[in-house]
Amino acid sequence: xxxxMRDFTHGELDWRPWVAPLDLNAAxxxxxxxxxxxxxxxxxxxxxxxxxxxxxxxxxxxPLYNGIMFGAKGLPRADRELGAVAASRINGCAxxxxxxxxxxxxxxxxxxxxxxxxxxxxxxxLDPRRRAILDYSAKLTRDPAVIGPADAAPLxxxxxxxxxxxxxTHAVAMFAWANRLMQTLGEPAALALEGNPL
Amino acid sequence: MNxxxxxxxxxxxxxxxxxxxHLRRQRPDVVKHLQGSDDVIFSPQDDGGLTRAxxxxxxxxxxxxxxxxxLSEHYRARLAALDPDGTLARTVEGGSRTTEPxxxxxxxxxxxxxxxxxxxxxxxxxxLQAAGLSSHAVVSLSQLIAYVNFQSRVxxxxxxxxxxx
Numbered sequence: 001x002x003x004x005m006r007d008f009t010h011g012e013l014d015w016r017p018w019v020a021p022l023d024l025n026a027a028x029x030x031x032x033x034x035x036x037x038x039x040x041x042x043x044x045x046x047x048x049x050x051x052x053x054x055x056x057x058x059x060x061x062x063p064l065y066n067g068i069m070f071g072a073k074g075l076p077r078a079d080r081e082l083g084a085v086a087a088s089r090i091n092g093c094a095x096x097x098x099x100x101x102x103x104x105x106x107x108x109x110x111x112x113x114x115x116x117x118x119x120x121x122x123x124x125x126l127d128p129r130r131r132a133i134l135d136y137s138a139k140l141t142r143d144p145a146v147i148g149p150a151d152a153a154p155l156x157x158x159x160x161x162x163x164x165x166x167x168x169t170h171a172v173a174m175f176a177w178a179n180r181l182m183q184t185l186g187e188p189a190a191l192a193l194e195g196n197p198l
Numbered sequence: 199m200n201x202x203x204x205x206x207x208x209x210x211x212x213x214x215x216x217x218x219x220h221l222r223r224q225r226p227d228v229v230k231h232l233q234g235s236d237d238v239i240f241s242p243q244d245d246g247g248l249t250r251a252x253x254x255x256x257x258x259x260x261x262x263x264x265x266x267x268x269l270s271e272h273y274r275a276r277l278a279a280l281d282p283d284g285t286l287a288r289t290v291e292g293g294s295r296t297t298e299p300x301x302x303x304x305x306x307x308x309x310x311x312x313x314x315x316x317x318x319x320x321x322x323x324x325x326l327q328a329a330g331l332s333s334h335a336v337v338s339l340s341q342l343i344a345y346v347n348f349q350s351r352v353x354x355x356x357x358x359x360x361x362x363x
Contacts, residue, residue, distance in 0.1 A: 018323040019333050053337040054246060056238035060231050061341070067227030074224075092316020144354035145265040149361030162221055162359055169355030170228060173348045180344035184311050184318040185337065 014095065017186040021049030034058040050185050065178070068170040075160070075167035078107040079133055083168050085117065086137035087175035095188030096179055129158040137172045204233045206349075209268055210356035218360055232352070239342050240276070246334030251280035252301070253342055256308050259290045260346040263312050269350055303329035304339060311343045 022031060024044065034055035035044050044052075051058045069080055081104040088096035101114040116124040117134075126134060132154040140147055155165050182188055203214050206229075212219040222229055240253055258273035277287050289301065303325050310318055326336050 018320045019327075019336055050333075051337060051341075053333045054242075054341055056242050056244070057235065057338065057341040057345075060234040060238055063227060064231035064235055067225065067231060071225055071227065092314070140351050140354060143264075144351045147354040147358050149358055152358050152362035156362075162218075163224055165359060166221060166225070166355065169352060170225070173351035173355070176351050177344040177348040180311050180315045180347060181340055183315050184322065185340055187320070 014189045015045070015047050015182065015186050016189055017046045017050045019050050019053065019185055021046045022052045024049070027052070028055070030055040030059075034062075047182065047186070051181070061177075065174060068167075068174045071167070073163075075164040075171075076107075078104050079130075079164075080167060080171040081107065082130060082133055083137040083171040084175045085114070086134050087141040087172050088179055089117075089121070090138060090141045091175070091179035091183070093179040093183050093188065096175065096182060129160075132158045132160075133168060136168065140169065140172050141176060204229065205236050206232060206352060206356070209272055209349075210353050211268075211360065212356070217363065218356060221359075222356075235345055236349075239338075239345050242338070244334075246338050247332050248335040248338045248342075249280075251277065251286055252304065253338075254280055255286040255290050256304060256339065256342055257346045258287070259305060259308050260312050260343060261350065262290070263309065264347070264350045266350045266353065269346075269353065300329045300331070304331075307339065308343055311340070312347060 024032075024037065027035070027037070031052045035048055035052050035058070037044060048058070051061075069084075070077065081100045084100040085097050085104060088094075088100060101118065105111045105114050113126065113130070116126070122134075122138060124134075136151060136155055139151065152165060155168070160168070203212070203219070207213075207219050207222070210218070212222075240257070241250060245253075254273055254277040258270060258277055261269035261273050274287070277290075278284070281287060286301070289305065307322060307326055310322060323336060326339070327333075331339070
């Protein structure tokens, strides 16, 4: 784990908005509910304050994200993070990739995996199971139209169940969503990652 | 557990009680809030100035860019109901510019964020606001673009599993 990757653990503090964030003092009840703001918790980051301009969408997206990334059983959380890293690198969100690489490493205690991904990108040497997960994640991120029934075979050959494949699909798709919000409504203030993008 | 067919089932060609419809329902929070997202993105209580017809038209454009035939037909039908004279549909399907700077700015942003999310810049948001979109409308448009990109990938995975069953 490089020092650069460790530096991006502050989440929303490192994100500079291009749309003026909501002024909490002028927030509607619906916006406060969407943000889960209470009198004792008014610490809300700029990213959430921008999304709160559309409280209806924010209120659905937050539990959807949590269900996809943290839902019990099924695909191990670290593998969902691997899908998130692959999507984020391809979508150009170095900030998102570094945050989720760190989560992968926290979950697996295998820092060498993300070091290799950071350095070698798509060609990183991975065990066959992670290779299959990364290949599917990359293909689905780049062009969903070319995904076909044959793409399930390498995942199944590595022992993934259909629920696990569905979980991976959800995670990769969620980063098609997240990367598009974070990079177009503002600017992740992250340093460029070393190595080749996936 | 609610086993009624939802929009994702319909678009993936899943029937009630089928193995994949059942598999999806092992993730009840995902099913619930995916449908909930679809509802509030396309039929919001407060549209913030981005109309339902514009939302359907933007979604049609994204589905077309992604070459998702079923999703394109879904949004084409929705747009036809909201835009009976076909004005928006022609700008989306024909790729022609309109005489309305606001809609041109929206379509340009749809294309940019779908194709290359990493290449967006502050000026792209400034362009939308200069064309008259409120902060609410800008965020709603951004959520919509991101959602349809998400949706098409969820559908691709489900169709893969359906075809490989």
